[in-house]
Amino acid sequence: MSNTNSPIVRFRGVSKAYGGFVAIPSLDLDIARGEFLTLLGPSGSGKTTTLMLLTGFEMASGGVIELDGGRIETCPAHKRDIGVVFQNYALFPHMSVAENIAFPLRVRGLSRATVEAEVQRALAMVHLADKGGRRPGQLSGGQQQRIALARALVFKPRLIVLDEPLGALDKNLREQMQDELKALHRQLGITMVFVTHDQSEALTLSDRVAVFNHGRIEQLATPGDLYRRPASAFVAEFIGENNLVSGVVEQVAMDSVAVRADSGGLLHGVASGSLQAGEAVVVAVRPEQLELAGANDPGSLSGRVAQVTYYGDSYRVDIDAEGIGRLKVKLTGSDDKAVPEVGAAVGICMAGNVCRVLPKNK
DSSP: OOOTTSOSEEEEEEEEEETTEEEEEEEEEEEOTTOEEEEEOSTTSSHHHHHHHHHTSSOOSEEEEEETTEEOTTSOGGGSOEEEEETTOOOOTTSOHHHHHHHHHHTTTOOHHHHHHHHHHHHHHTTOTTOTTSOGGGSOHHHHHHHHHHHHHTTOOSEEEEESTTTTSOHHHHHHHHHHHHHHHHHHOOEEEEEESOHHHHHHHOSEEEEEETTEEEEEEOHHHHHHSOSSHHHHHHSSOOEEEEEEEEEEETTEEEEEETTSOEEEEEESSOOOTTOEEEEEEOGGGOEEEOTTOTTSEEEEEEEEEEOSSEEEEEEEETTTEEEEEEEESSOGGGSOOTTOEEEEEOOGGGOEEEEOOO
């Protein structure tokens, strides 16, 4: 019997190689019971390979994978009791919606009455109770994705994995499906493992996010911690918009670090991890954490506006800061008079505690 306080999934030293290419060198990862965990990263980072190892569509080259305390790394996919939702839906076009949802129940040999009851329950769960008699081709992309989700949930698996499930949808429909996924997760309490390369999607949906890079997890944290406290330059660059300034540590006092930028200017920030004088680093600061000031305001960086971009709810002002380089400043609100013109001399204010000083990516 499984311990409800223990992780539902455990990877221990898991590796995957394709011939001479090592996609996953050694992965350790715990997935908490009932959480919504997103595996996030660019193409080739190892996130999809990790999902394939979990579901059994790929076999690990080494290490241990546990599900509910039992080892599954050599178990075939159909015996792992994991529901899977793919980006391309993978629905049978010649079957009705109800028949598609019923398929995993029929292969398990359940009675006709049980199958019909469970199919209706699953259809109601995804708000498509009146669509059971239709074919998948008669439904919209969002409706087909809901049917794929219902089919993955209908046999009550121990967890659900979703492989880029919203990637084929347009922006408005994708946002609607994000809301529905969050609501369904809260309602069912089932563990969901979601794979995406879209960082905004990961921040919106997840309890925690594992950021992958070259087959390794760079950081595993809540969306808020990832955004506010990136652990590496890679995470800072990949999660949201960031100003990244290369330099060398000049002085360390507790966790406060003085950094001499490559262009000659001096910045102060909070250290992420242990840093030493002379170490090459990157200073990261979000555009919304910077403020504009007068060109000669004491304590501000001097610069000149290079470009202004309007986003509807905000402006992005690109500034060439003396001794620092190009910095992006985000201005929110609708006061157009507060937006400087291209070529204007301005000051930039940044508090030292908003800058993160990170080791340079190796």
